[in-house]
Amino acid sequence: MPSEFALIDRYFRRPTRQTVLGVGDDGAIVRPTAGMELVISTDMLVAGTHFLPDTNPEDLGWKTLAVNVSDMAAMGADPRWAVLAAALPAATESWIEKFARGFFACADAFGIDIVGGDTTRGPRNFCVTVFGEVPAGVALLRAGARLGDDIWVSGRPGRAALGLAHLQGRHVLDAPLLTDCLAALQRPQPRVLLGLALRGLATAAIDVSDGLLADLGHILDASKVGATLRIPALPAAGLERDCWLAGGDDYELVFTAPASRHAEVGAIAANISLALTCIGAVDSNESGALTVLDAEGQPVDTARRGYDHFA
Numbered sequence: 034m035p036s037e038f039a040l041i042d043r044y045f046r047r048p049t050r051q052t053v054l055g056v057g058d059d060g061a062i063v064r065p066t067a068g069m070e071l072v073i074s075t076d077m078l079v080a081g082t083h084f085l086p087d088t089n090p091e092d093l094g095w096k097t098l099a100v101n102v103s104d105m106a107a108m109g110a111d112p113r114w115a116v117l118a119a120a121l122p123a124a125t126e127s128w129i130e131k132f133a134r135g136f137f138a139c140a141d142a143f144g145i146d147i148v149g150g151d152t153t154r155g156p157r158n159f160c161v162t163v164f165g166e167v168p169a170g171v172a173l174l175r176a177g178a179r180l181g182d183d184i185w186v187s188g189r190p191g192r193a194a195l196g197l198a199h200l201q202g203r204h205v206l207d208a209p210l211l212t213d214c215l216a217a218l219q220r221p222q223p224r225v226l227l228g229l230a231l232r233g234l235a236t237a238a239i240d241v242s243d244g245l246l247a248d249l250g251h252i253l254d255a256s257k258v259g260a261t262l263r264i265p266a267l268p269a270a271g272l273e274r275d276c277w278l279a280g281g282d283d284y285e286l287v288f289t290a291p292a293s294r295h296a297e298v299g300a301i302a303a304n305i306s307l308a309l310t311c312i313g314a315v316d317s318n319e320s321g322a323l324t325v326l327d328a329e330g331q332p333v334d335t336a337r338r339g340y341d342h343f344a
């Protein structure tokens with residue numbers, strides 16, 4: 034295995050586009066845009082916990098950055114810079130080369146400069162910190178949902194969890210659904226354009242990493258409100274329904290917006306070619322209360338709410 038410095042130079046040092054000083058010194062230097070606030074988020078991916086050990090390295094590289102970019106989307110921020118701390122076993126260079134290819138593909142797709150990091154030997158583990166910008170005061174928080182707001186979700190929740198169930202032999206999917214579900218799992222698409230479009234419109238937002246109900250629950254808790262979901266086209270029962278409601282790893286956005294602005298949300302869906310589904314409303318002051326009704330108006334059991342690493 035080449036030296037740490039050779040690895041960094043070969044695979045993680047790329048030209049930057051919007052950075053004063055990138056990889057190579059003791060610290061990076063960036064110049065935030067005047068009038069903008071910095072939004073900062075970090076996420077770790079650990080082999081065996083967040084990805085299967087035999088995951089394709091190029092997909093893993095994409096996902097390592099994408100899950101962090103998704104937090105920027107959920108804040109309504111424009112992602113601009115990121116740093117990568119990587120622990121690698123004595124891996125072959127071909128593995129690292131593929132990982133870097135996927136990682137930088139995601140950086141390029143979202144206009145992010147990779148400005149630094151750390152590289153060490155150890156059990157495979159990646160930690161990214163991402164820095165985004167948002168005009169002062171307009172970031173989308175979890176705490177802003179209000180009585181009467183609509184609740185929306187982007188895309189089709191549960192696809193990543195279904196793809197994982199297929200890979201683990203717990204469920205059998207056929208093409209083309211299989212292709213979609215594996216793409217959702219392996220190449221999640223952070224909803225950055227949606228987050229930007231929701232500035233000044235959404236009252237609260239979160240990205241679905243642990244499951245729709247669990248993550249919506251964070252909005253309701255933070256906003257001290259309760260909600261009823263009436264979900265059109267909720268799968269009838271079984272694993273597909275569980276994944277829709279509680280499957281993690283989706284990176285879709287769940288957000289609230291005033292009912293009076295329903296049509297504006299619909300216009301965004303058309304503009305950015307992304308399905309946005311109104312799945313319910315904020316309808317009580319009972320903090321965190323959540324009732325789920327299926328397409329026929331029957332209550333759905335929501336005991337299994339999401340993924341908790343320490344449960």
Ligand code: ADP
Binds near residue numbers: 057118119148
């Ligand atoms: P230091 O000893 O000062 O922490 P390092 O030797 O760890 O410096 O890193 C050298 C340079 O390479 C630094 O600019 C650091 O930010 C960058 N770097 C290290 N690992 C990575 C990586 N995986 N991706 C991007 N930049 C990295």
Ligand code: MG
Binds near residue numbers: 150152
């Ligand atoms: Mg270092």
